[in-house]
Amino acid sequence: MKRLIRHFIFALALGLVLSACVFSNANVNLAYKPVEGSKSPLSTVKPLKIALVVEDQRPIAERESIGNKRNGYGSVTAQVKSNSDVLTVFSDALKTELGNNGHTVVADKEPLYDVMLRVQLKRYWTDSVIHFWDVELVGTINSDFVLGKRDGDKPILSQPGQGTFRESRQFVTDSAYENVLNGALSEFVRNFSRDPNIIKALQQAGQTATPM
Amino acid sequence: MIHALRISLAIIALSLLASCTPTTGTKIAVNQSEISKIKSIGVLVKKDEDFSVRLSREEMSNTGAAFGLIGVGIEAAVRRSSDKDKEEQIKPSLGNFDPQAPLTERLRFHLQEGAIATSEVTDGGEKTAADAILEVTVRQWGLRRCPGPAPEVVQAGFNVNGKLYRASGHATVWEREELYLNGDCRPWSMFRSEELANDILPRALDALATKLVYEILYP
Structure with a gap:
């Protein structure tokens, strides 16, 4: 009997220790890791001076954190927080991709740019969905791209x-949130730099650009 | 008793091994030297399922989970049924549209633009003279929920698995799970028109084909 009680107390304590993780926020390091030496179709566009403007248009409720932590019953128990500024990480990722493909990113105040790329960030979020066999972790980044010769002109595009990244897991640890969010950022940049409409619009802008 | 313990351990080990499985993105990245050796590609497009609407299913709320696994199952079934109703209302405007032929044609077109000779191959591709086979399996296609607070708004979407393998030996040199969403978000009822089959889906397939070819040519 004593042995049974000891086992019960041990199981209870273990359960409490494990479930405690669910109630504390996950602090993640957001980062974009480009593939070394990799070029995208952006490199086929004549080198441009691009004024990159990134605007935060996420819902107010989604600016303090970047995701939900849930318990086994699907209730939100804590938040996923970024250790760095989300907008800076996001903007730097796009700058890196444009730079790696031969383009120069300049400030929008600089008068001599060829094209202005306005990126309106709508969502940067991770959440989980509980399925029968597993927990699906989803990282999502949504934005609008507006590409034009000058601010105020009719946009070319x-x-x-x-960018979406999904992972199926049996156990969700804090590093899992970091992994799906960074996966979503990689996918976002990949989709941006391989989007036929964006490539076409940049080529169009390049035709009338001033030589660098 | 020991037998039961072994089975339990095996189940735990299996679940640990199965954990952390990415279901999107590049699974095998193509090697630049490998792709430069491929001068001709046979294109094979397969389809797992017919047109579907994924609106309610994409809104899985975790409410069901509050009632355990059975609750998850019930919520999924209710949402599937709701999507099915919309599917049935949209299907007549699709006519005979099938993504396989247009996707094959667009993939061949964009590969040829990339200076790669192409041919169409039938299942398996054993008889092809091409260096490699590009096998694209359309896992799911149709209309998917758009992000944002607006309810009942969908866009054209294709969830495909792309795989490039050597014609001889079938060694896979590239594999990717691609979720292409065209971003043209409208209330689902607006897709009950011929524009879906005549314009929206063909344009989305062209963009998807370009994206897949870019993924191969620019690893």
Whole structure:
């Protein structure tokens, strides 16, 4: 009997220790890791001076954190927080990709740019969905791209962009949130740099650009 | 008793091994030197399922989970049924549209633009003279929920698995799970028109084909 009680107390304590993780926020390191030496179709566009403007248009409720932590019953128990500024990480990722493909990113205040790329960030979020066998962790980044010769001109292109990364897991640890969010950022940048409409619009802008 | 313990351990080990499985993105990245050796590609497009609407299913709320695994199952079934109703209302405007032929044609077109000779192959591709086979399996296609607070708004979407393998030996040199969403978000009822089959889906397939070819040519 004593042995049974000891086992019960041990199981209870273990359960409490494990479930405690669910109630504390996950602090993650967001980062974009480009593939070394990799070029995208952006490199086929004549080198441009691009004024990159990134605007935060996420819902107010989604600016303090970047995801939900849930318990086994699907209830939100804590938040996923970024250790760094989300907008800076996001903007730097796009700058890196444009730079790696031969383009120069300049400030929008600089008068001599060839094209202005306005990126309106709509969502940067991770959440989980509980399925019968597993927990699906989803990282999502949504934005709108507006590409034009000058601010205020009729845009050459205006379309949404997205990056989604999904992982199926049996156990969700804090590093899992970091993994799906960074996966979503990689997918977002990959989709941006391989989007036929964006490539076409940049080529169009390049035709009338001033030589560098 | 020991037998039961072994089975339990095996189940735990299996679940640990199965944990952390990415279901999107590049699974095998193509090697630049490998792709430069491929001068001709046979294109094979397969389809797992027919047109579907994924609106309610994409809104899985975790409410069901509050009632355990059975609750998850019930919620999924209710949402599937809701999507099925919309599917049935949209299907007549699709006519005979099938993504296989247009996707094959667009993939061949964009590969040829990339200076790669192409041919169409039938299942398996054993008889092809091409260096490699590009096998694209359309896992799911149709209309998918758009992000954002607006309810009942969908866009054209294709969830495909792309695989490039050597014609001889079938060694896979590239594999990717691609979720292509065209971003043209409208209330689902607006897709009950011929524009879906005549314009929206063909344009989305062209963009998907370009994206897949870019993924191969620019690893």
